[in-house]
Structures are given as C-alpha cells and as structure tokens.
Amino acid sequence: MVSINAGPQPDPTARNTEVPTSELAASGEQRSTSKRPGGRSARVQEQVLTATLALLTEREIDTISVADIAARANVAETTVYRRWGSRTGVVSEAVMKMTAANNPPPRTGSLAEDLMTLAKQVAMLIGRPEVRRLLRAVYALSGDPEIDEARTAFYAARFAIARDIVEQAQQRNEIGTDIDSDDVIESLVAPMYFRVLVSGREVTEEFVERCVRDTLLLFAGK
C-alpha cells in the first residue's frame, strides 16, 4: 500500500523530456507562455494533483467536480480531462502520488520488521479521510470498466511492493519459496481494510501488531 506511481510520472528534473503532441494540445491555454514543454507539463500536473488533494481534505468527493479541480489548480478543465480522463482518474493519481511520497518501501533486512513497517503505513493511509473518500468513491463507481481497470492497476502496483518484501525474505530463508507474496500481503492488510470499510471497528496499534504476528505465524511459522 506504499510507494506507488501508477502510470507515467514526468520527472521534474528531466529538462529534455519529450512531451507528446496530445499533451501539448491538452494544455493549450498555457502553451504560449512555456519555453520548456516538459517542465511546464510537469508543473501543470503538480498543480492539478496538489489542488485535488487539497479539495479532498476539505469535502466529499461527490461534491468535487473537474471544474472545481481545474479552478483550484488554475488550469483549463480540458487539461484535466485530456490528461486524466475523469475526476476519478485525477483523484486516483493524486492519492497514489501522496502515498508514494510518504511511504518508502521498507528494507529493514527482517521480514517481521518489513511487514510491521508496511502494516503501519497501510493503517495510516487508510485512516486518512481523503483516502477513505477515494476508496468509497471507487467502490461506488465500480462496474465502470475504466474505474475497475484503474483499481486493478492500483492494487497490482501495491502488491508489487509486497512481492519485493517477500522475495527478499525468501532469499534470506526467512520464508518458504513456495509462498505466494499476494497471499502474504492479503493476510496482513485484509483485517485492516475490513475494519475501515466494513465493520467500523477501530484500527489500534495493538491490532496492527496482531495482524503482523498472525501473518508471520501463518506464512513463516513463527
């Protein structure tokens, strides 16, 4: 649940980044003022994602329109639609960007510690009001192929982090090589998601620690 960049993310330090024609066309309203299309495109993207996160901390996603996001970011609505396709698209990327920035993938050298770090990151993440809003919005819109695809890509990226943790543990002989890393992360985080999304029980620090202990017992036999 950490450190995901889904989709292409322009590198703000890359000055010679090529920008697709469609991208230039999409940002026509600022085109004439820009000397470096790559830098401008990255800057516009940053403005839009920052504006989206700011709006998400203020109110429910259903009350936020692409027009609101564009106004807050000081860009044209068409820029948002052409780059992200929909409100959900931009909201998803904004949350993933925030997640990536705040949650470096754990590399402690110990499976138990890596899982604890990951579990705490997930607990913090899904406890944030704007992330809960995103989750709810995504579930509400589920059934829409575009949304379902975005959701699948999002979790695929998250599971990739866990795969890395498990593979390292396998190389250290901490966990069997027959273990499926998706099963490990599922065991670790499912109870936390269940509390946040379904039962409403509180995700306490003690509970997070129990999730880690249970996962270790089930998959590493310790």
Place this chain on the structure above:
Amino acid sequence: MVSINAGPQPDPTARNTEVPTSELAASGEQRSTSKRPGGRSARVQEQVLTATLALLTEREIDTISVADIAARANVAETTVYRRWGSRTGVVSEAVMKMTAANNPPPRTGSLAEDLMTLAKQVAMLIGRPEVRRLLRAVYALSGDPEIDEARTAFYAARFAIARDIVEQAQQRNEIGTDIDSDDVIESLVAPMYFRVLVSGREVTEEFVERCVRDTLLLFAGK
C-alpha cells in the same frame, strides 16, 4: 453474515398484531380493502421487499428510485418512505431478509464445520451481484449518520451469529474462553471481503477453505 433480521419484522402468522396508527395512515391507499391490518401490513412489506430485490437483480442501485420500488410493489411511495425512511433503508432490509431466509445459522456441533458453513455462506452472499451493489451503495453513502447507523446495526447482527458459534465451541472446550468472537469472525471473513471489495482476486472454494484453516490455526491452535 447469515440469518439476520434487523429491525422489527411483522410475523405473517400473527393475526392479532397491532398496527401503529402511523402505519395505517402510511398505507392509506389499501386501507379500505383490508379486514386484517396486521396481515395487510405484512403483505405490503413483503411486496415492497420482493420488488426491491427484483429491481436489484436487474440494475445498479443508483438507477433505482423509491418511486420505482413503489410502482413495482404496487404501493404508494409514501408507504415506502414512512416504513423505511429512504431507498437505502428498504434496500438494506431487503438484502438482510434474503440473507436470513437463505442462511440458517450453522449448528453442526463442531467449530471447524460451523466456521466452514459460515464461510461458504458469506462467500456466496458477497458474490451475489445485488449484495455487491448494496455494499457499494452503502460505502458510497458512508458519512451519512443514518447510513452509518444502519451499517453498524447490520454488522452487529452478523457478528452476533458468530458469537453464538464461538460460545458453543467454548462450551465444548474447542476454543479458549478468552477468545473474542468478533476477532474470530473478522479473521474468517476479512480476506473474503478484501478480495471482493478491494483486490478483485477470485474467491475460490480452495480460498474459502484456507480462510477456515487459518482461523482455526490462529484461534484454536489446530
């Protein structure tokens, strides 16, 4: 996740049930044709809940209005609003009623078998399109105090079933008396909910069996 009747449920066999004045007023459109208010009230309720389930199997909840439900059930809209308060209210009760009818609480005399029965019921339940639609709708509307209260009551009722299973197992000395039954059911069902609501991985029979085995290992040490 089985056999729940949340809220008062008129007993169709009770011929002398008193009907509150407000209920009579609410169903004014059928009042003059009814000789037995209790029977009529139960019949109207049955019509509305059946109509709601039928609509839920046909289309997304967002496209279903109270007017649609009332029309399909052949009752006045006011009847629905006065008895259930909102679309979500009637949809929740319809799904709970369906759940209760199809899922008798397991009483096999064995914790392992009770948990397996319960797990299979939950897997079947959350695999149903109309239940997924309800879950999505409830999460989308989360934050509304009335919806959150309904959700909390719904899961409290479901956890009560699990409490019964665990208490019986404790009386048979199959599981420690210090075990919290809410923790047991959470461990059992959280991975299934995670697959359905979050990751999109398939809930296979083998997976359901693993959920039961893991829960037994964690809580009954076997």
